[in-house]
Amino acid sequence: MKYPKLVAAMVIGLLVLVSLVITGCWNRREIDTLATVMAAGIDGGPGGRISVTVQVAKPGEIKPPGQGGGGGGQPAVAVFTSTGATVFDAVRNFALQAERKLFWPHCKALVIGEETARAGISPLLDFIDRDHEPRELMWVLIARGQAKDIISAEGELEKITAESIEKLVKARIATSKVVGIRLYEFRKMLGGTGRDPFATGIELVGAGEGKKRLKLTETAVFRKDRLMGWLDSDETRGLMWILGEVRSGIIVVPAPGPAEGKVSLEIIRASSKLKPEIKDGYLTMTIEIEEEGNLGEQMAFGDFTKPELWTSLEKRKAEVIEREIRAVLKKAQEEWAVDIFGFGEAFRRKYPREWREMKDNWRDLLPTVAVEVKITAKLRRVGLITKYNPPK
């Protein structure tokens, strides 16, 4: 009878001991000791110093409206800027001014300043990739101007600017006029052979006294890791067509036939195929695009469902698509010799043997690639009215 009692005593003693230890460990972090980083921006400073700006959520201020108390008028985020010799150094220097320890797993967006991006972006990303807190799912954006200004801007509908940025990037599907690149995708493009990266551009718009707003405008194009220049929205959509990333959007074409005015065609789905070819030492790339859409609006009178007008609309749509594709090819392929389309990868996949000789002077070869564009653009539906009669 003695033995079980001893065992019971030991078990109880052990439980007490465990309960002492189990409440915490070395890495214990309570929410009220943390500053949750929502977005971060990196700029270069004078003398090669790095300046990091973070936007930190203030949990007390994020309350649903109508609950009274906090929230009203107070910004829901705090912005801190810190400098250092390296990114990590700058991040650690936040400890000198932010009362709480920065907590990175919820960081949604990384904004890099334009000037800094021109000097090379890879060294700036290493810390974010290497540290165990930030996630590679965050969006990479390049600021027109200083990243600091973007991070300190206020969103209109969202209390936290980082949320605004994320929602804007996610809404790119509606227009296909901007891109959305996550950090791991950016890294993949940087590391791949026969591929150059690109990222979303973001800027502050609104002139004069009024409040400035965030807007996704252009696409930043890189040569290796250096910012080369920007694609406007048509060129960006050209890029998306080539990559097969167009999900939706509006294509505006002039009205066909005798009618005057404009017609909006909504893109419903699209896909693309890259077909590289090497013939007698000449490189050709055939881009095959299949697109399907609806007649979304006619700001012109007439019955466009008539077969000949319907086909003419489809033809006009294909022309616009080709124009957008040619525009981006002219800029990126011919002027800058950057391979944001992954042409090099396509050649490597089909011609691995020839690629071994091509890869070292791919930059010189890229502008010589003859690109052929084949577009099948279809119109399917008309919406709830079939034609629009002129007022009598």
Add this chain to the structure above:
Amino acid sequence: MLEGGKITPRQAIFILVISRLTIPLTALPDLSAPPANQDVWLAGLLAAVPTMVIITPPLLLVLRFPGHNLIQCSRLLLGRAGAVIGLLYVWFFLQVGATCLRLSGEYMTSVPMPETPLSAFLLFMAVIAASAVRNGLEVMARMADIIFPVIAGSIIMVVVLVSKEADVKALLPVMEEGLSPVLHGAFTTSSRLVEILALVMVLPHLNMAKPGVVWKIMLYTVAVFTAFFVIIILAVIAVLGPAQAQTYTFPFMSLTRLISLADIIERIEGTHLGIWLMGVFIKVSLYYYLAALGLSQLMGLKTYRPLVLPVGALLVVLSIWLFDSLPALYRIIQYQIWTPYALVFISGIPLFLLVVAMVTKKGVKQP
């Protein structure tokens, strides 16, 4: 007999597969071994063939001496010299166990808890493993019975969830550099199946240890492991890209971090932590057990249990002392060092013993 525990063939397969899967689930050194590009999965698939070849000598050896394990065989064949070989194997088991123990600590200090001292994790893991080892092989085998479905299910779940981010084109072109680097890779991958030595050490504890059953266990182990290995590598390469995948310290963990489904299913790397800790616990316990068992047989003890604590202490000390840093650990498990080193133990010494047995006509001849 030093231990009366019996395990079934299925439990043996589970233990061996879990043990072999722990390294691919974290370090995945095969990514930077030849062919070091998108063909690594092919090398992993083809590795099944050289694996079956290199595990033949140890299996043939122990099958000649029913009821004896590897160390007993070498004692039987070579006497005192055999004891030296036995010691070498004890060292090897200790080293594998210590490497794995250290890797578990390095993972914990790299990912979830960077400020916690390494020795805390090593001690915790070693103490739990010591209790498993004390309870014997049968208990570990039953654990494997429970753990294997969890690990297998979690790996498949992670791969399915992350498939949204996968780019199948990243796997092309197949055999970019030709066949020879792929075959080289298959060979280096095959040398990582140290688990064959575990099987030939515990063979006397197997139920129905007939030659046919033993070969079947090995065949199933290789088949199941290869299937999971190829799935892991395919997912890692298709999502992270062949060039970038090599840069990750723990590729499969980084892959798990990329899962984000409709903003609901995300931040599930805890799953990876969980399955990996279970796996590494089985592996550390297994090699810990083998080292204790081998040592006790060399010392002629009736039971290995008095050796559990000393061997455990040795294991912890070795795991700290063998490697200065994480890169030092990764250097050793890279194919340049690991392949020749492990092959000496997996095939080299057993082949030598087998030849000795054949020349001296000892043991039961196998048809």
